[in-house]
Amino acid sequence: MPKPRAVQYNSLSVCPEPKGKKLLYCPFCNHKDSRVLESRLTAENSSVRRRRECEACLKRFTTYERAETIQLLVIKSSGSREPYTKEKLRDGVSRACAKTMVTAEDIDNLVDSVEGELAGAAKREVMSSALGDLVLLRLRTLNEVAYVRFASVYKAFQSIEDFIDELNHLKVNR
Numbered sequence: 798m799p800k801p802r803a804v805q806y807n808s809l810s811v812c813p814e815p816k817g818k819k820l821l822y823c824p825f826c827n828h829k830d831s832r833v834l835e836s837r838l839t840a841e842n843s844s845v846r847r848r849r850e851c852e853a854c855l856k857r858f859t860t861y862e863r864a865e866t867i868q869l870l871v872i873k874s875s876g877s878r879e880p881y882t883k884e885k886l887r888d889g890v891s892r893a894c895a896k897t898m899v900t901a902e903d904i905d906n907l908v909d910s911v912e913g914e915l916a917g918a919a920k921r922e923v924m925s926s927a928l929g930d931l932v933l934l935r936l937r938t939l940n941e942v943a944y945v946r947f948a949s950v951y952k953a954f955q956s957i958e959d960f961i962d963e964l965n966h967l968k969v970n971r
């Protein structure tokens with residue numbers, strides 16, 4: 798198997814289709830459809846690195862797409878929208894993790910992982926509840942106290958019963 802060559806694109810090489818879908822040509826055979834194998838934010842979080850495989854020649858290449866092309870809106874339960882910000886997500890996670898063993902690095906990794914998933918899905922809008930679920934999925938394995946705290950905010954617990962339900966849910970899924 799030949800070693801895959803890394804080909805760098807910038808956002809200018811991404812030609813928008815009428816539908817708003819991104820069109821990328823294979824650098825080897827010029828085929829237009831490629832499969833995304835992996836998406837992640839670069840270390841500086843300024844762009845999304847994607848490993849792609851051409852659907853025609855099966856050769857692999859890497860694209861770097863600038864994150865600023867992804868202006869994500871968060872849809873709140875009231876239906877209003879606000880721009881996604883890393884700071885707000887990190888604040889929410891940090892508050893839930895206060896006085897636990899969760900480190901600042903853990904929180905950074907968690908936020909990066911959530912952003913990587915959002916970038917991979919390439920959506921323009923995300924429900925705040927779906928964003929919360931992405932965090933909860935990761936907090937559950939990281940720290941149970943932080944998980945329940947975060948759930949209490951995101952799922953807007955109204956009573957002690959809501960807490961107990963969530964704790965039981967957590968126990969069952971252990």
Ligand SMILES: [Zn+2]
Pocket residue numbers: 823824825826827828851852853854855856
């Ligand atoms: Zn190809």
